[in-house]
Amino acid sequence: MVTQSPPADGDRYVAAHSSAEFQTLRRRSQAFLLWASVVFFGWWFTGSALATFAPDFFRREVGGPVNLGLLFVLLSFVLVVTLSGLYLRYARTRLDPLGEQVRAGLEAGPDVGPKGETR
Amino acid sequence: MTVLADPPPPVDNTWAAPAVAVPATLAIAVVVFLLVRAVRGGIRDQGDFLLAGRRIGPGQNALALAAAPLMYSTLFIITGHVALSGYDAVLLLTSFTMSMMLGVLLFASHMRNLGATTLGDVFAMRARERPARIAASVVTLTIYAMFTVITLAAIAFILNRWFGLDSLVGLAGSVLVVGLVTVLYVYMGGMPGVTRLLTFKAVVALGVVAMLTTLVLVKFDFNLVRLLDTAEARSAPQGDYDLLGPGRLFGEGSDRWVHLSKLFCVVVGVAAIPFLFMRNFAVTNGPDARRSAGWAAMIVVAVYACMAVVGLGSVAVLGRENIGVIKAHRDISLPKLADELGGPLMVGALGAVAVLTVAGVFAALLINAVTCVTRDVNALRGRRPAPGRELADVRRNVMIVGIVSVVGGVAMLPVRTHIFIPTSIDVAGATILPVVVYALFWRRFNTAGLKWAVYGGLASTMFMVVFSNGMSGAEDAIFAGSDFKFIDIEPGLISVPLAFLLGFLGTVLSGERDDAAFAEIQVRSLTGAVVPARRGASVGAVLDVGGNGRDVNRGDGNGRDGDGRANRTTSEAR
Secondary structure, three states, X not given: OOOOOOOOOXXXXXXXXXXXXXXHHHHHHHHHHHHHHHXXXXXXXXXXXXXXXXXXXXXXXXXXXXXXXXXXXXXXXXXXXXXXXXXXXXXXXXXXXXXXXXHHXXXXXXXXXXXXXXX | OOOOOOOOOOOOOOOOOHHHHHHHHHHHXXXXXXXXXXXHOOOOOHHHHHHHHHOEOHHHHHHHHHHOOOOHHHHHHHHHHHHHHOHHHHHHHHHHHHHHHHHHHHHHHHHHHOOOOOHHHHHOOOOOHHHHHHHHHHHHHHHHHHHHHHHHHHHHHHHHHHHOOOOHHHHHHHHHHHHHHHHHXXXXXXXXHHHHHHHHHHHHHHHHHHHHHHHHHHHOOOOHHHHHHHHXXXXXXXXXXXXXXXXXXXXXXXXXXXXXXXXXXHHHHHHHOHHHHHHHHHEOOHHHHHHHHHHHHHHHHHHHHHHHHHHHHHHHHHOOOOOOOOHHHHHHHHHHHHHHHHHHHHHHHHHHHHHHHHHHHHHHHHHHHXXXXXXXXXXXXXXXXXXXXXXXXXXXXXXXXXXXXXHHHHHOOOOOOOOHHHHHHHHHHHHXXXXXXXXXXXXXXXXXXXHHHHHHHHHHHHHHHHOEOOOEOOOOOOEOOOOOOOEOOOOHHHHHHHHXXXXXXXXXXXXXXXXXXXXHHHHHHHHOOOOOOOOHHHHHHHHHOOOOOHHHHOOOOOOHHHHHHHHHHHHHHO
C-alpha cells in the first residue's frame, strides 16, 4: 500500500492534534490510563499469581476465618470501585473541559480552529 | 442431551416448582412485551432501531451494561461453583468484576466518542475499509454464533433444573418458544426495546441477589464470620485444601496454570465481547458512556460480592451432601438453597428470573449481530436498502438472523457446548482488545497489522480450543469419546499476547502509514469532535446514525438529525 500523506490544505484533525490544548489533554488522559492500568493489572496479576503458585501465603490467617486470600478479594472489590470513582472524577474535572474546548474549536469551522500549526 | 445424561451420583429433582415457575415466566414475558411495545412508536429510522438514536442515558445504560453479562453461568451456576470449590471459584467470580475495569478505562468514552455504529466502523478508522469490515464481521459473527448456541442451551438447563422438565422434545419445544419470543421482542423494539429488557432484568436480578443474600445472612444473624466458619466446617474435606483457601480446584501441578490462565482471560476479554462493547455506542455522549461504565462496574461489584456470600452460604446452610457435589451438578445448589429458604414459591420465581436473564443475553446478542449484518456485511456486499425501506430492511434482518439462530441453537442442544463461553471471551480478548489498543495509541498501526492481529488471534485461539479439554479428553467434552487434547490452559493466556505480537509484526512489515488517521482517531476519541475531513467518504458514512455532536445530543436529543444528516450529505456527495 502506498504511503499516504495528509493533503496540502491541511487536515483539520491533524491541526487539532498538534494544538497545545490537545497535547495537554492527550498527555493527561494517557498518564492516567497508564498508571491506572499498571496499578490495576499489577494488583490483579500479582494476586492471581500468588493464589496460584504461593497458596500457602494466601492461606495465612488474618483473623477468625478470614485469610489473606479473602482479604485480597475484598480489596479487589474496593479497588474496582475506587479506581472507577477516581477516573470518573479525574475525567470530569481534568479531561472533559479541555476536550470540550478542542471540540468546540474544531466544530466551529476552519476559520476559528484551535491554535496550532498545521504540519 | 447433556441435561438428561447426568453423570453420577444421581440427581433427584425434588425442588422444581413448575406450577409457580410457568405462570411466573408468562407474567414476566407479558411485562417485557408491554415494556418493549411502549418504545416501538419512537423508532423512526435505522439509527433509532440499532442504537436507540444514541439517546440512552448513563443511568439506564449502567443498569443494562451491568445486567448484560449476568447469565445463567455467571449468576446462577456460580453460587454452586463457590459452594463446591470455595476460594478458587470466588477468585474467578472476582475476575468478572475486574473485567469491567477495561470497559471503564479504555472502551466506554473513547469508543462512544468515535461515533461508531459497529465494530467495523471502529476498525475502519485505522485500516482500509473493506478488510476492516470483513475482519470486524468475522469476529462479531463468530462470537455471536458461539455465544448464542450456549445461551439457548442454557435455557434448556434452566427448564430442566428449575422447571423439572426432562423430555428432549419438551425441552427443544420450550427453547424454541423462548427463543422466538425473544426474537419478537427485538423485532418490535430494536435497541430501545433490548435496553428496556436489560434494564428490567437488572432491576429484577439485583432484587433477587439482594433478597437471597439477606435470607442467607438472616440464618446467621448477619454474622459474616459465623457464616464463613460454618461454611468451612460443613464443606467436604478435600486433602489439605479447605473451602476458604486457594487450591481446592486448581491446587496441583499444571492445574495451577489453568487457574492462572482463566483469571487472565476473563479480565482482558469480557469487556471486549461485541454485544457488551456495542452498548457504549448507544449512550448520549462520551462522558455519559464513561459514567455508565463506571457505575456498571460498581453495580457488578455489589452483585458479585453478594453472590460470593450466597455461594459460601449455600454450603453453610445445606451442608456438604446437599449441594451439587460434582462439577456437572453445580447448578443444583442454588435451586436447593432457594427451596430451603423459601420453598416452591421462591424456586418458581427464581426459575422465571433465570429464563429472563438468559433471554436478555440472547436479545443483546441478536441486536449486535443484526447491527453487524445491516451495516458491515451489507456495506461489504454493496447493498443499500431502497429509501424508505431502511426499517423494513433491518427488521427483516432480525427475522432472518433470529430464526436461523434459534433453530440452529435448538439443533445444537444435544452437543456439550459449554466451551463456547470461555472461547468467546478468549476471541474477544485476542482480536478486539489488541486492535483497539493499537488503533488508539500507536501511530504506525495499519491494515496489515489489523489483519494479522485479528486473524492471528482468532486462528491461534481456535487452534488451541480444538485441542483443549472442551473438545476431547474429558467427560463433558464435545467429543467425549476421543482424546486428542494436549492443551489444558485457557487459550487466551497465549493467544492474547500473541495477537499483540502479530499486530506489531504485521504493522512494521507493511509500508502503509497514515498519520492523519492516527491524528483523527486520537482527537475524536478524546473529544468526540466530528468535522467533515479528509476521510469523509469512508468514515463519514459511518456517522449517519445519530451524529456525534455532544451539545446537540445532550438534553433533548432533537439536534441529532441535523448533525447526522449533515454527515450523511458529506459522505453521499462524494
